[in-house]
Amino acid sequence: MRQGGILMLLGVTAVNFASAFFQASSGFGYALIAMAIMPQFLPMRDCSAISAVTVVVIGLQMSLTLRKHLKLRIVLLPILCCMLTINVGLYILMHFDEFTLRLILAGLLFLVTGIFFYCRKRQIVIPNRWYSAAIAGLVTGLSTGMFNIVGPFLLIYYMNVCEDTLTMKASLEFSFLLAGLYSMIMHISYGNIRLELLPALTCSAVAAIMAGIIGLRVYQKINKDKIALMAYILLPIMAVSLIVNG
Secondary structure, rough: OOOHHHHHHHHHHHHHHHHHHHHHOOOOOOHHHHHHHHHOOOOHHHHHHHHHHHHHHHHHHHHHHHOOOOOOOOHHHHHHHHHHHHHHHHHHHOOOOOHHHHHHHHHHHHHHHHHHHHHHHHHHOOOOOOHHHHHHHHHHHHHHHHOOHHHHHHHHHHHHOOOOOHHHHHHHHHHHHHHHHHHHHHHHHHHOHHHHHHHHHHHHHHHHEEEEEEHHHHHOOOOOOHHHHHHHHHHHHHHHHHHHHH
């Protein structure tokens, strides 16, 4: 393998390990971080395909670990609504040019950051109603189809309807798994997941599993508010980098 290919694999492995560790230790954030960094050295479609497979690995690992805390009635409606719009997101991914996709992703990063700080400042409570679940699911489907970003909008919903943090994390991770599976199948049908990506896919999956094992051990010890604050401060910087380097 050429030196450039080795460096690319090292970069993909490092990014996915760090992103998966953040996901495991805080409950969210894998695709936000991975999809903000990987496009710096890979095409957006390849990044989306790699993260789709990694999302499934993370979701399966976490769902099995937290299965006792999962309540299907909480996740059913958001996930069904998510499935309705994933194809729309994939259509945008396949038919828009690279720079436009970067602009959309940057805009999404800014939006998520704004929502986080607004809710944090106003202490907003999302009502536990069917329309809240539907809206969270529909918007998540769009972001999942384009960039495999499952967490942010569902996190806001689950934070307000789940009784404890482990139920919230189990709901989020199971949603991660189902949305990721659907997205991965669609990526395969579109031809985005192909043989030449196998080394990157393998490295990402292994890195995610290792990060998940370590991250779960610190999940209940770590200060999630400080980690979330740090991440959401970094997201706008990553968004600007996506545009500048586009």
